[in-house]
Amino acid sequence: MKKLLIVILVLGIAGFIGYKYIYQSHRDIQSEKAEFTIAAAELVKEFFNDPEASSKKYLNKTIIVTGQLTEIEENSLLLNDAAYCTFDVNHKITETSLNNDFTVKARCIGYDELLEVVKLDQASLIK
Numbered sequence: 423m424k425k426l427l428i429v430i431l432v433l434g435i436a437g438f439i440g441y442k443y444i445y446q447s448h449r450d451i452q453s454e455k456a457e458f459t460i461a462a463a464e465l466v467k468e469f470f471n472d473p474e475a476s477s478k479k480y481l482n483k484t485i486i487v488t489g490q491l492t493e494i495e496e497n498s499l500l501l502n503d504a505a506y507c508t509f510d511v512n513h514k515i516t517e518t519s520l521n522n523d524f525t526v527k528a529r530c531i532g533y534d535e536l537l538e539v540v541k542l543d544q545a546s547l548i549k
Contacts, residue, residue: 451529451544454484462489465540466504469533480530480540487542488525491515500539501526507545515547 458480465487469476489501494515498508507526515524528542 449529449544451484452527452546456486456527457483459486459488462487462501462505462540466502466533466538469540470538473533473535476533481532483530484527485530485542486525486527486548487540488523491520491522491524494520498545499524499526504539506534506537506539506541508541508543509545513547 465480465485468479487501487505487507489505491499491501492503493500494517497511497513498506499513499515500506501524505526507528525548526542526545527548528545531541531543533540
């Protein structure tokens with residue numbers, strides 16, 4: 423009987439810890455201090471030349487990326503055909519902003535080898 427109570431207690435604690443880990447609070451990237459500031463073309467160049475080292479350096483980090491706007495979608499934009507930035511809310515950029523310089527603060531989530539772009543999420547415009 424004592425062993426059964428211990429097993430139930432251990433399973434309950436493990437379940438609680440697992441729940442807290444899976445449903446942890448959403449990071450507020452906009453309030454975090456950026457660890458790196460880099461041009462979009464330079465960022466994709468680093469990932470292309472050494473994906474493993476670049477992943478260790480940038481993955482899941484808050485970074486500031488600058489570049490020329492080359493493509494606009496509803497909740498995302500592309501800087502220098504190199505950095506694909508996804509926004510949580512609609513951004514207020516129109517087609518007339520193409521080829522203008524922008525600065526974005528976001529979290530780096532990886533490199534897409536097929537499209538040869540660095541993917542960023544939870545982005546916000548700085549400029």
